[in-house]
Each structure stands twice: as C-alpha cells, then as structure tokens.
Amino acid sequence: MKNTMTEYKRTCEDELDWAKVDQLHEATLQISKSCFEFKIVCVGLIGASLAILVKLTDNQLGHSYFFIPLLICFGFWIADFSAYYFQKKTRAAMDQKLQAIAQRNSITNYQAQEVDMPWQQAAFNHSMSLYYALAALGFIGWLVFFKGWIGG
Numbered sequence: 697m698k699n700t701m702t703e704y705k706r707t708c709e710d711e712l713d714w715a716k717v718d719q720l721h722e723a724t725l726q727i728s729k730s731c732f733e734f735k736i737v738c739v740g741l742i743g744a745s746l747a748i749l750v751k752l753t754d755n756q757l758g759h760s761y762f763f764i765p766l767l768i769c770f771g772f773w774i775a776d777f778s779a780y781y782f783q784k785k786t787r788a789a790m791d792q793k794l795q796a797i798a799q800r801n802s803i804t805n806y807q808a809q810e811v812d813m814p815w816q817q818a819a820f821n822h823s824m825s826l827y828y829a830l831a832a833l834g835f836i837g838w839l840v841f842f843k844g845w846i847g848g
Contacts (some may be wrong), residue, residue, distance in 0.1 A: 698750070702848075703800060706800065706824060707800065709796075709800060709802055710797050710801070712795070713793040713796055713797050714793075715755045716789075716793050717790050717791075717793045717794060720786045720787075720789050720793070722788060722792040723786050724783055724786045724787055724790070727779050727782060727786065728782075728783060728784040730779050731776055731779050731780055731783070734772050734775055734776040734779065735772070735776065735826050738768060738772035738826070738827070738830070739826075739830075741772075742765045742767050742768050742769065742830065745764050745765060745768060746761065746764075746765065749761055749764065756847075757789060757841065757846065757847030758847075759838070759841070760839035761837075761841075762834050762835075762837050762841065763838075764840075765830070765834050766831060766834040766835070769827050769830045769831050770827075770831070772827065773819075773824060773827040773831075776823075776824065776827070777815070777818045777819040777821075777824060778818075780818045780821065780824075781813065781815050781818035781819075784812075784813040784818065785810045785813075786811055787809075791808050791809060791811060794806070794808070795808050796800065802841065
C-alpha cells in the first residue's frame with residue numbers, strides 16, 4: 697500500500713502565517729472570555745444598581761427602577777455583540793491564513809469554514825439571549841408600573 701501523504705516542510709511564509717494564526721487564536725479566546733464576563737458583570741451591576749436605588753428612593757418604586765437596568769442591559773449588549781463580531785472577524789482572518797498555507801502546499805481539498813458575519817447577525821444571535829430576557833423583563837415591569845398595577 698502506497699502512502700499518498702507528502703512530508704510537510706514549512707516555508708518562511710508558512711512560519712509567518714502560523715505565527716499569525718496563533719496570535720489570532722489567542723485573541724479569539726480572550727474575546728470569548730470577555731463575552732462571558734460581560735454577562736456576569738451586567739447581571740451583577742443591575743443587581744447592585746437596584747439595591748442602590750432602593751436606598752436612594754426610600755423604597756418608593758419609580759421609573760428609575762426600570763430605566764437604569766434597561767440602560768445597563770443595553771450598554772452591555774452593545775459591548776458584547778461588538779466583541780462577538782470581532783471574535784468572528786478574527787476567526788475569518790485565521791481561516792484566510794490557513795487557506796494560504798494550504799494553497800502554498802498544494803492542498804486542494806482544504807475545506808474552509810464560512811465564518812463571515814455581518815454586525816446585524818452578531819447583534820441578534822442566540823448568545824445575546826440573556827440581554828433579550830433582561831430587557832423583556834424590564835419592559836414588562838415598566839409597563840405594569842406605568843399601568844398602575846404595581847407601586848401605585
């Protein structure tokens with residue numbers, strides 16, 4: 697049985713591309729960690745802001761109980777989807793480098809993954825569901841307060 701695999705000898709261009717792939721991979725991991733931390737900090741900050749509002753308003757329910765958490769949620773959603781977008785962009789850049797290595801080494805059956813993502817898709821993806829849930833709760837609570845069904 698004949699071995700059809702050829703020995704891989706890295707060229708200078710390959711070495712440079714591999715170094716870039718390693719750097720982009722590390723950046724992608726850091727961005728991924730940041731996305732998770734955004735969610736943790738968002739929930740914690742909303743909880744802390746509500747506790748502060750209770751003290752500042754002498755337990756009187758008002759619009760600020762809904763507006764401030766929504767504002768915090770919105771800010772973290774923007775930060776998180778921006779990070780998610782750039783995470784996808786770094787993955788696309790990694791794939792371009794891997795494709796270049798494959799081409800230089802005459803690999804014709806290399807299957808590149810489609811990782812291109814418009815910012816709209818980054819903003820409205822499943823990983824943002826925490827922000828959607830928090831915003832929905834905030835809006836529903838605000839509506840119930842506005843209708844006078846609570847805190848009246």
